[in-house]
Amino acid sequence: MVEQNKFIPLTRPDIREEDISLVVEVLKSGMLVQGKHVLDFEDKAKKFTKSTYNIAVSNGTASLHLALKALNIGIGDEVIVPAFSYIASANVVELVGAKPVFVDISLDSFTIDADSIENAITSKTKAIMPVHEFGLCVDMDKVNELAKQHSLFIIEDSACALGATYKGKAAGSIGHFGSFSLHPRKAITSGEGGLVTTNDKDLDAKIRTLRNHGIDFENPTEFSDAGYNYRLTDFQAALVSSQLNRFSETLKYKRELASIYLENVISEHIVLPKTFSDREHTWQTFHILTESNEYRKGLISHLKSHNIQTNYGAQCIPHMKFYAEKYGYNALKEFPNAYRAYSTGLALPLYELLTKEDILRISNSINQYRS
Numbered sequence: 001m002v003e004q005n006k007f008i009p010l011t012r013p014d015i016r017e018e019d020i021s022l023v024v025e026v027l028k029s030g031m032l033v034q035g036k037h038v039l040d041f042e043d044k045a046k047k048f049t050k051s052t053y054n055i056a057v058s059n060g061t062a063s064l065h066l067a068l069k070a071l072n073i074g075i076g077d078e079v080i081v082p083a084f085s086y087i088a089s090a091n092v093v094e095l096v097g098a099k100p101v102f103v104d105i106s107l108d109s110f111t112i113d114a115d116s117i118e119n120a121i122t123s124k125t126k127a128i129m130p131v132h133e134f135g136l137c138v139d140m141d142k143v144n145e146l147a148k149q150h151s152l153f154i155i156e157d158s159a160c161a162l163g164a165t166y167k168g169k170a171a172g173s174i175g176h177f178g179s180f181s182l183h184p185r186k187a188i189t190s191g192e193g194g195l196v197t198t199n200d201k202d203l204d205a206k207i208r209t210l211r212n213h214g215i216d217f218e219n220p221t222e223f224s225d226a227g228y229n230y231r232l233t234d235f236q237a238a239l240v241s242s243q244l245n246r247f248s249e250t251l252k253y254k255r256e257l258a259s260i261y262l263e264n265v266i267s268e269h270i271v272l273p274k275t276f277s278d279r280e281h282t283w284q285t286f287h288i289l290t291e292s293n294e295y296r297k298g299l300i301s302h303l304k305s306h307n308i309q310t311n312y313g314a315q316c317i318p319h320m321k322f323y324a325e326k327y328g329y330n331a332l333k334e335f336p337n338a339y340r341a342y343s344t345g346l347a348l349p350l351y352e353l354l355t356k357e358d359i360l361r362i363s364n365s366i367n368q369y370r371s
């Protein structure tokens with residue numbers, strides 16, 4: 001039957017009629033740039049970010065960039081970044097002229113190994129950027145403690161972690177800034193989009209100014225900073241606002257799908273992602289570890305022949321050409337866990353449009369693979 005073998009892409013956003021009609025309404029209104037739907041989205045996002053201030057921006061990378069800028073981080077400064085993440089986490093540090101200092105990850109969580117952070121702190125360190133990779137929170141108690149001890153800022157790269165919690169606190173609400181992405185690969189999407197969160201009134205004002213060309217909101221004919229245009233359009237905000245209306249159910253459903261993988265993928269060649277009783281995962285990515293690079297290659301083509309698309313989860317950033325050449329890293333030696341995750345990790349499909357039967361079908365295909 002065709003249905004049993006239908007193509008399952010790695011990801012696909014769930015855009016519904018109700019989302020589309022709201023976008024069309026905005027398009028018909030002629031008011032396309034940042035306006036009431038952006039404000040509406042910023043307000044509605046609070047339910048999940050649990051942060052006082054929510055500022056919508058043009059993408060997740062812009063959001064990280066603004067956070068670094070608002071904290072005056074730049075030339076001569078260092079920012080601690082996990083060695084395994086999406087490359088944007090490090091690129092933004094380069095973008096402001098600072099140096100990303102990589103710390104290896106823990107293979108239990110695929111997030112920064114909090115116990116190794118202290119060794120990377122120098123007199124130049126200004127901030128730590130914990131990345132809640134794949135939607136699982138970093139061990140934030142340790143990060144907070146170090147940040148306090150050494151007077152460092154914390155920017156939580158929560159691109160994958162809208163709705164994730166750590167000891168009951170929402171991802172993005174724990175550090176000085178949270179940063180979210182609204183790219184179609186993430187849980188809710190505006191096509192391209194991002195969100196900065198903070199609980200600090202002055203930092204909120206700085207971000208709003210920098211988002212909008214450096215405008216001085218007290219005196220709007222004045223520009224008090226050399227800012228950017230990192231605004232989100234109103235039709236993008238409408239698209240993502242509409243998805244927020246059902247986001248609690250989305251999270252719940254994705255957690256159900258993840259538990260099907262956890263119960264049904266059974267292979268001695270694969271390590272399943274661990275769960276932590278003090279953290280709620282968003283399962284933005286269901287990321288497994290395979291026994292070797294060869295094994296992963298074979299598994300990817302096996303799944304492809306079963307019409308199932310998979311891909312690597314994230315990069316070992318110091319192994320990427322730009323960073324390896326600029327700083328002379330030997331990633332395999334210096335960041336063995338990040339290298340392992342990069343060379344043997346695999347992201348499986350997990351999103352709202354999949355059924356429980358789809359997840360069972362993928363699990364069975366994985367179990368059937370013989371290298």
Ligand SMILES: *Cc1c(COP(=O)(O)O)cnc(C)c1O
Nearest residue numbers: 059060061086088159181182183
């Ligand atoms: C997706 C992602 C980003 C970048 O977000 P964009 O919206 O694509 O710019 C940054 N960090 C992490 C961890 C991500 O997953």
